[in-house]
Amino acid sequence: MVVLLIDWPTICPFLQQIISVIAELPLAQVTWRDQRQPFNPNALVKLYNTAEREIGSDYDQIADDGLMYTYGKRAWTFNAQVEAVSQEFDAYAPFYASRIHTRFQRDTTRQQLKKIDVSIMRHLATTSVPLTDDNRHWSMTQISFEMNGCFKHLDDSNWDGVPANNWIEKVRVISTIDDRIETDQVIVLGREFDSGFDSGFQKTVPPVIE
16 A cells, blocks of 8 residues: 655655755754754754644545545644754844744745745744753753645555455346355446546446346
């Protein structure tokens, strides 16, 4: 089965690069939380996505390749956790978080996100925490945004050589009583595109009997 949901392999590096540019930090200091972290940087941004959820209803559509795809929208929370050792006004965590927040509101950033079919729905609460580690004071601020994007889903699994996204065209019905054939007919099946339901197996009304 091939399932193409949100295109994370494209979206995640793109978001990482945007945060690096607008926070004015080297790309090495902007990482996803599960990546290897640089050693003892003055400032570090850890990115992570949470709470993926549905927006509206999904719909099916047969593409030019003859396959059926499911399309829809998903929302998720994009988090940027900023950590900084310095307590200077222009080099501690709330400063970088404020810079990210301000630049995310600008149309130039939103236009860049459109290149990967992602948009910002709203800014969520910002949390700041002062921390002490072995008498070293540092700051941590998390800034979050509700994002949304499109997805496409294709199921290309098959059963006995027949694609799962195909539909039955013909079926032969044979019934017997005491080894005598009582019914032997072929029923032609199809999909009712005007029924408002465009997925699964459906029988035309009335069936065509040969």
